Amino acid sequence: MITGEIKSQVDKVWNAFWTGGISNPLEVIEQITYLLFLKRLDENHTREEKKANRTGKPIQNPVFPEGPDLKGRPYQDMRWSRFKDFSKDEMFTVFNEHIFPFLRNELTKQSNGEDSTYSHHMKDARFTIPNAGLLEKVVDLIDGIPMDDRDTKGDLYEYMLSKIASAGTNGQFRTPRHIIDLMVKMRDPQPMEVICDPASGTCGFLVQAGEHLRENAPDLFTDAVQRDFFHQEQFHGFDFDSTMLRIGSMNMLLHGVENPAIEYRDSLADLHSVEEEKYDLILANPPFAGSLDYENVAKDLLSLVKTKKTELLFLALFVRLLKPGGRAAVIVPDGVLFGSTKAHKELRRMLVEDHQLEGVVKLPSGVFKPYAGVSTAVLFLTKTNSGGTENVWFYEVKSDGFSLDDKRTPLVSSDLPDVLEHWRAFKGVLGEERTAAEATRARTDPSFVVPKAEIAANGYDLSINRYKEIEYDEVEHADPIEIIAEVEKLDEEIAKRLAELKGLLA
Template sequence: MITGDLKTKVDRVWNTFWTGGISNPLEVIEQMTYLLFLRRLDELHTAQEKRAAFMKRPIEDPKFTPEQDHLRWSRFRELDPDTMYLTVSDAVFPFLREYGRQVGGEDSTYSAHMKDARFTIPNAGLLATVVDLVDQLPMADRDTNGDLYEYLLSKLASSGVNGQFRTPRHIIDLMVRMTAPTPADEICDPACGTAGFLVAASEFIREEHPQALVDAQQREHFHRSMFHGYDFDSTMLRIGSMNMLLHGVESPDIRYRDSLSEGAAGDSEKYTLILANPPFTGSLDYDSTAADLQRVVKTKKTELLFMALFLRLLKPGGRAAVIVPDGVLFGSTKAHKEIRRLLVEEHLLEAVVKLPSGVFKPYAGVSTAVLFFTKTGTGGTEDVWFYDVRADGFSLDDKRNPVGENDLSDVLQRWQNRAEEVGLARTEQSFLVPKQEIVDNSYDLSLNRYKEIEVEEVEHRDPLEIIAELEQLDDEIRAGLAELKEMLQ
């Protein structure tokens, strides 16, 4: 999440595009993303140059060859507007389209998404202004570019017909840390958008398992077969691919796919970890939905179909952390009850983490929770852990300003020490609920079904005593008014 001065600078870039004649929000995002990407490539190359000079050895994995030096951000931004415009349109963008082949090969998904990259800024003046503004954006933090993407996408006028909206970075980080990806995982987000979950997972592995990038076999897995993301928006795929590449994943599997469609059935039992915030509120025609998903849960609701999809995609023993709207937890339709029954009876449902209703503002006010489960096919659910997140470090209004109250570190700490949760009262912020109680409640997974509210006993005065006092006050007021009336006569 970006705030304050950085948000103001991004808004200035956005407004400059609009006043310059580019009014399609996705086109603004796409063109700005290309410029951010080019700037970041130059910064990475500059860091490599400094490291090579210090070590007195050639640059490893250069972003630009000596012949391409004039294509670097730091070079073309110094040109006059007309020359800059010709350089970017005639040389920099062709380089950008070819860059994926240099990094990931002819068959890389990045190469596939970038081959159609178009430069659509209409004139030299607008390009010069936007380049100057983009150059002022701070990008030293590895996550800043991802935050910029998220904020840019938040400026779209609507969430789209299938209910997509962006997941706050701190919620993503919590889900990643609670699932603790390992170097052996194959991680998938079937509705990846800008690849925020995949980026966070890659960063976690870098921090917690640095050996994954030392061993040659594990390094190959990290760069080419660990991360998988699907979406049916080509712009999101380009942004997601660049986001992953900028975070050091050379050839992620980011590809075009309608995950719920009949033609997307080839990945059954392929992944060991799913991290996702699937579209809510959307509905599909039965004819366009995979038949095997409809056999699991007969519905048009995308949030329920995605739950069935997750179970299909996971290998036995694979785990998932997914955000769902509250309706999934307590919905009374046959489809709602069946998906909950599957999680509780046929797999291992581990936790329900209730999120504050304002966590997705200003984009959406939907109330949500995070479900944590493991695919077993043989059951295994015993006690389900519930946690009531009341604060996430930001105000729960449209402004989402930072505040002192934040339960997220407590969520992680309690999750990692779940053995100590046994016996906690239902009045606590977290507690365990036995499987049988959930079964007896028609598999209802809403926190309020099991949480007990501690009512403090308050002693009230006798109503007759209060009435007597009121009558006395009334007599005193009437006496006072009579005295005042006599003084005025």
């Protein structure tokens, strides 16, 4: 956990960026990211130096070689441990003219000799910190944070990401961390599963999946096969925003994943034959940008569902990317649940009849404020290609632990732990008795189960309001004659008081 003092320092630097003319939160994070990465490279180099001293062997593929760069500046001056002590003007010159070109153009490998997903995305980066004073403030902030702790680095980055307070282009907005955490826990990723977010943004889902594995897989880092898979093959993210790719990659690295596959891709436009049936788990909150022209959509997706709606196309994409037996947890706008177009109905029919639709969690409409007020739900499904849906589990979340206005003030209580508890009961994790109890809960309860036949009879409508029952409190009203008598009595009392008042004024 980062302290209030560190948060205060971050806030000061953030304000300095704004007064310095950089008001885009993503740009602020991106500029801080470059410095965080430089510090990380120096830490890696220092670790290799200590190893070389112990073994008496030279460093293989040093990040900061001996000698000068093409402009004559020693590479050793580019190390964080030396660079941070320069005067602010020299610091600005060295970073602008030497370090940043080094990061952007020359850095193609990390100290372990393997391709770095982050360095791959640096080629389009720009250094936009406008003056030496601001750079000095940011360097002092980063240098004062104990970055040896992976949790501290991750929390620092998460705190910066939380400052993204407006929706991006193409319907992008950041998914709240506690919603991501719930979805990851409900899908329970396992070691050796290939995990993908085809609309990865800042990689929040992939980061949380990694944290879940660290906490729940005791052999993850003692088993060499599991460890290498975790760092090199487990995590895959796609985005077509180069800034998001850099920020997402750095988010993964700061959370201890050495080389995730964070790649440039327009998920709806590119053909998917190479990626088809590749992933064990998909976690996503895809952008809901409205409609696309058919010519901008991959033909293999249109063969699954003929539509221009991005939310439907993304669902079709997820089904295509999953392996048979692969699982998904996906945030969708409410319209997906009850839309009446042919494409809406056909997609829901496909999920229910051709695969296993397991659950629908209805979220409050304020969950994504202040980004957006869109009403959403989370779909939980398993790809089978042979059906398997027997019952669909529904839960209506009333409170996610925060107020549902733009301020999103923390509240004392939250429904989210209850969501997880009842989901685990439905899935059989808590024993047969709890599973049976979950299957028979009344439809006036927050969670209940609906048979597939009933859903099919309702045109595959998945909106919770279609199936829940509202319990009305019985209220006893007085007899109308008694009410009239009471009104007459009150009228007499009012007339009496008015007469007394007139007497006083006479």
